[in-house]
Amino acid sequence: MDKFLDEQLERLDTQHIDFYLLHSLNHSTWDKLFHKDVFDFLNDAKKAGKIRYAGFSFHDDLALFKEIADAYDWDFCQIMYNYYDEHFQAGKEGLNYAARKNLAVVAMEPLRGGALVDGLPEDARKILQDAVTGRSEVDWAFRWLWKQADVSVVLSGMSTLEQVMENLELGDSFSDGLWTLEEGKVIDQVNQVIKKLQRVNCTDCGYCMPCPEGVNIPRNFSLCNDHHMLNDPSAKIRYYGLLDESARASNCVQCGLCVEKCPQQIPIPEEMEHVAALFAN
Ligand code: SF4
Ligand code: SF4
Incomplete structure (x- = not known):
């Protein structure tokens, strides 16, 4: 320093x-x-x-x-x-x-x-x-x-x-x-x-966490919503700049362990696939 x-x-x-x-x-x-x-x-x-x-x-x-x-x-x-x-x-x-x-x-x-x-x-x-x-x-x-x-x-x-x-x-x-x-x-x-344009109704409650693979589920959904609601180009930059590699949606192995913990009944694995594709390089 x-x-x-x-x-x-x-x-x-x-x-x-x-x-x-x-x-x-x-x-x-x-x-x-x-x-x-x-x-x-x-x-x-x-x-x-x-x-x-x-x-x-x-x-x-x-x-x-x-x-x-x-x-x-x-x-x-x-x-x-x-x-x-x-x-x-x-x-x-x-x-x-x-x-x-x-x-x-x-x-x-x-x-x-x-x-x-x-x-x-x-x-x-x-x-x-x-x-x-x-x-x-x-x-x-x-x-x-x-x-x-x-x-x-x-x-x-x-x-x-x-x-x-x-x-x-x-x-x-x-x-x-x-x-x-x-x-x-x-x-x-x-x-x-x-807000009506958001894709994933994630409330950031964190009940689905921790993911055994290290995926930060609510942060990925927040960035995905930014993209859909505001056509925000900086969402992709933040996906790579602010999320550790292991925390990104692309690290999801589709194990499904998080699904039943989500009170909003979000199909998390499918949505993770969407987020990974959305921000793929
Ligand atoms: S389905 Fe994906 S996000 Fe959910 S616990 Fe498994 S690896 Fe983590
Ligand atoms: S449990 Fe559902 S609503 Fe809560 S943070 Fe996880 S994905 Fe979002």
Whole structure:
């Protein structure tokens, strides 16, 4: 870790980094870092003036998020958060939990990699357009985040100067912070339309787990639903980027042990076949 930090400073041609993230923590990466004196590393780096604020970005379940938030005196964290993912991963509960511990919270993926704009079902798009004439999908998504006091920063990926200008204008127009109950209902309707397109009615209860082969059944279904509901191209990226190889649907051997444990009576082996084919390279 010391070696990497020194290399990072050298490449950035700087003496210090203001906001330093342990990136993309999940069960697997956290387990490794936890056993490699990561806290000593952060303390020493701060003491040496190499980093000013220490944080972590996160992609896993709420229980692990709280465990990590409690494990160290972090300055900030970064979570996937938008109106569609209000209860996904750390979610709103994680956001509020971190804020109560005085962590600044960065909301990443405010547009879900663009899926809440380009992948929005037409019925959902129409609900937004009918509710407020002329307000864009981007505007709706940002406003939903900006109205939440516990969100410190909305991290939007911008690749052109026009996008930077558009976001600045949106930020200025929201300076009054107004968000009505009616606007909240509009977002609820949009989420209902999206949810109707889900393929697998998995509630993430986890009763089917553990799978003897290591397949993470609910995570695979969640990514599969993302693909079907929002035509989300990042679902495939997350399938390979965030799931260990053994946890992917392609590792299912069709043993059927999980089937009778599922209260939703999902034909898990068949659906695993579908997910594996969907995300096959
Ligand atoms: S059918 Fe597949 S997912 Fe279910 S327990 Fe067997 S290997 Fe795991
Ligand atoms: S038991 Fe069924 S509903 Fe629950 S996580 Fe497993 S697949 Fe999803």
